[in-house]
Amino acid sequence: MTSPEEELLPGTRRALLHRIALAQSEGRAPSLVAAVVRGGKTVWSGARTSVEGEVPDGNVQYRIGSITKTFTAVLVLRLRDEGLLDLADPLEKHLPGTGVGEVSVADLLAHRAGLAAETPGPWWERTPGSLRPQLADVLGDRPVVHPVGRRFHYSNPGYALLGALVAQLRGAPWEDVLRREVLEPLGLHRTTVLPEAPHAGGWAVHPWADVMQPEPLEDLGVMAPAGQLWSTTDDLARFAAFLAAGDERVLSAESVREMRAPAAPAEAADVADGYAYCLGLELRHQHGRALVGHTGSLPGFLACLTMGLADDVSAVVLANCTSGPAPFTVAADLVRIVAEAEPRFPTPWQPLRGADPAPLELVGQWYWGTYPFGLRLSADGLLALEPLSGKGRRSRFRPDGEETWVGLEGYYAGERLRPVRRADGTVSHLDLGSFVFTRQPYEEGAPVPGGVHPEGWQGIG
Template sequence: MTTWDEELLPVTRRALTHRIAVAQAEGRAPSLMAAVVRGGRVVWHGARTSVEGHGPDEDVQYRIGSITKTFTAVLVLRLRDEGVLDLGDPLEKHLPGTGAGEATIAELLAHTAGLTAESPAPWWERTPGSTRPALGDVLGEKPLLHPAGRRHHYSNPGYTLLGALVAELRGAPWEQVLRDEVLLPLGLRRTSAQPEAPHAGGWAVHPWADALLPEPLEDLGLMAPAGQLWSTTGDLARFAAFLMQGDDRVLSAESVREMRTPAAPAEPADVVDGATYGLGLQIQHRDGRLFAGHSGSLPGFVATLTFSVADDVAAVVLANCTSGPAVGVVAADLVRIVAEAEPRIPEPWRPLPEVDSAVLELAGPWYWGTHPYVLRVLAEGITLGPLAGGGRRTRFRANGDGTWTGLEGYYAGEVLEAVRRSDGRVSHLDLGSFVFTRQPYEEGAPVPGGVDAEGWRGIAQA
C-alpha cells in the first residue's frame, strides 16, 4: 500500500472546506457532509450548517438512495464467488415466476436486461412499500422495454429482483443478509435499512424562495435493495476503501475490480462524459481521471460515493435536500483537489523475491509480424504490450501449468503459452492464435501463411 503522511496539508484541507462551502451555499442545502479517503483511511471530514438536534459529524445518518444498489451487487457477487450461481445464469434458474426470468444475473447487475427504469405508478419513492407486496406489483404487466443484452437502461426494478434473488438463495431477508455478510464484517455500524438517531430529516427547498418543505420518509418495501439504506460519511468512506482494495472477509480484490470494470456501453446521451456501468458501480471519465462509484437520491436526499483507483483517493458527499447541490461534481472535485495538491507517492521499487529462469527467459522484445512488443516480468505478474504507442496491452495471471491468462483489454481471458522446440528452447509465443517471434517474421518460426524463402530484401531486389 502507498505510504501517506498522517494528515493532509493545511492548504489542502482549506481547499476541501471551501469546495463544500460553495456547494452548500450555491446548492442551498440544509446540510452537506463530506469525507475524503486516501491510502485506505479517512483523512478529512467536512460539514456545513447543521442537522436537527445534532451537530453534523461523520456519525449522522443520511439516506443514500441508489448507492444501496452497490451493496446489493456485493451480495450477488458473494454468491457467485461461492459457486452458488453463475453470472450467466438466467434469473429463472434461481428465482422462477418473475416474468423477467430470461434476463441473466449479469444483465440485471449491469442494467442491460431491458427492464423498465421504474415500477408502475404511483411513484415508488413517495409511496409506502406496503402497497407493493409482491414482485409482480413491482414489475408491472410489461416490465421489458428493450431486448435483453442490447443496451444499458438503468432499472430500479432490476435491483429489486436481485434483492429477491439474494433472499431466496440465502433463505433470509435481504436486510439481514446484508447486515451479516457486509455491514458487520466491514464495521459499518451506522448503515441500516431504517433511520437510527442521529439522522438528518429530508427537505425540499423551494426553487424560487429560501423556504423548506419536509419530504416523507417512506419504507420502500420490496424496492429496498434498490434504494432503502441510510448511512454516514464515516461508514461510506470505509465502504469506498473496500471497493478500491477488497476485503477477503467480504469480496476479494479481484472481485471488486470486476465490479468496477465496464460491463455495459454508455447510453448515447452519456458518450460525451464517457459514462458506463460495471457490476453495481457507475464508471465515468472526468477531467482526465477514471472514476467509479455510485450516486443516489430519494425525496429529501442526494448522495454520492466516488473514487479514483489510480490516485488512491475517494470522496463521499451527502446532503439532505431533494435537489440543489451537484454532489457528483463536488465529490469528483474533492478527489481532484487532493490528487493534484498531494500527488500519490509510489511505493519503492523492489526486486522479485525469487526469479523463475523459465519465465525470465521470455522477457524482452517479441514481434507480432513486424510490430514490436515487449514482455516484462514484474512483481505483479507478466505484461505484454507494444514497445511504443497504443495497442493491445494486458497483464497476465499465471495458471500454474506454464501458461498465463489475460486479465484486461483485447486479450482478457485469452491464454498465453510459450511454445518450445524439442530441445527445450522457446520457439514462439502463442496468444489466442497470434504468433509472437523473437525476430520479425523469423525464419523457421510457425508464422501463419509462412515466410518468403528469399527473406528480407532491398529495393533493388524487390
C-alpha cells in the same frame, strides 16, 4: 507515528473545505457533509450547514438512495461465491413466478435485463411501500421494455428482484441478511434501513426562492433493495475502503474487482460521457481519471461514493436536498484535489523473490509482424507485454501451468501466451492466441503466418 501518506497538508485541507463550501452555497443545500479516504482510512472530513452552530459530523445519517444497490450487489456476489447461484442463471431458477424469469442474475445486476426504469404509478420514492406489497406490484403489466441483454437501461424494479432473490436463497428478509453478512462484519453500525438519530431531515428547496419544505420519508417496502438505506460519511468511507480492497469476511479482492468491471452494453451517449455500468457500480471518467462508485438520490437527499483507484483516493458526499449540488461532480473534485496536490507515493521497487526465474529467457524485445513489443518480468511474477511505440494492445499475464501464461486484461484477457521451442530447446517464437511474436520482424525460418518472402527485406529497385 503517522506516515506522510496518511497526512493531508493544510493547503489541501483548505481546498477540500472550500470545494464543499462552494457546493453547499451554490447548490443551496441545507447541509452537506463529505469525507476523503486514502490508504483505506479517512484522511479528511468536512461539513457545511445553513443552521449556525449545528454542523453535522461523520456520525449523522443521510439517506443514500441508489448506493443501496451496491450493497445489494455485494449480497448477490456472496451467493455466487458460495456456489448457491451462477450469475448466468435465469432468475426463474431461483425465484420462480415473477413473469420475467428469463433474465439472468447478471442482467439484473448490470441493468441490461430490459426492465422498465420505474414501477407503475404512483411514484414509488414518494409513496409508502404498502401500496406495492408484492413483486407483481412493482413490475406491473409491462415489466419489459427492451430486449434482454441488448442495452443498458437503468431499472429500479430490477434491484427489487435481486433483493427478493437474496431473501429467497437465504430464507430471511433482505435487510436481515444485509445486516448480518455485510454491515456487522464491516463495522457499518450507522447504516440502517430506517433512520436512527442523529439523522438529517430531507428538504425540497424552492427553485426560484430561498424557502424550503420537508419531503416525505417513506418506507419503500419491497423496493428497499433499490434505495432504502441511511448511512453516514464515516460508514461509507469504510465501505469505500472495502470496495477498493475487499475483505475476506464479506467479499474477496477478486470479487470486488469483478464488481468494478464494465458489464453492460454502452450506448453512444454513455460512451461520449465516459460512463459504463458494472455489477452494482458505476464507472465514470472525470478530470482524465477513471472513477468507480455509485450515486444516489431520493426526495430530500443526494449522495455519492466514488473511488479513484489509480490515485488511491475515494470521496463521499451527502446532502439533504432534492436538487441542488451535483454530488458526483463534487466528489470527483475532492478526489482530484487530493490526487493533484499530494500524488500517491509509489510502492517501493523490490526485486523478484521466490519465483522461478526461468521466464528470463523470454523477456526483452519481440515483434508481431513489424510492430515492436517489450516483454517484462515483474516482481509479482507476472509477464507484461507492452507496445514500444506507446500505442497498441498491452496486457499482463499470470502463470497458468508449465510455460503457459494467461492474459489478465484488455484484448488478451483470457488468451494464452506460450513459448514454442525448437528441437534444440531454444525458443523459436511466442504464440499468443495464434499471433506469432518473433525476435526479429518477419524472422527468417520462423513460422510467420503467410510465410516470409524468399528475397527478404529490400529497398526500391
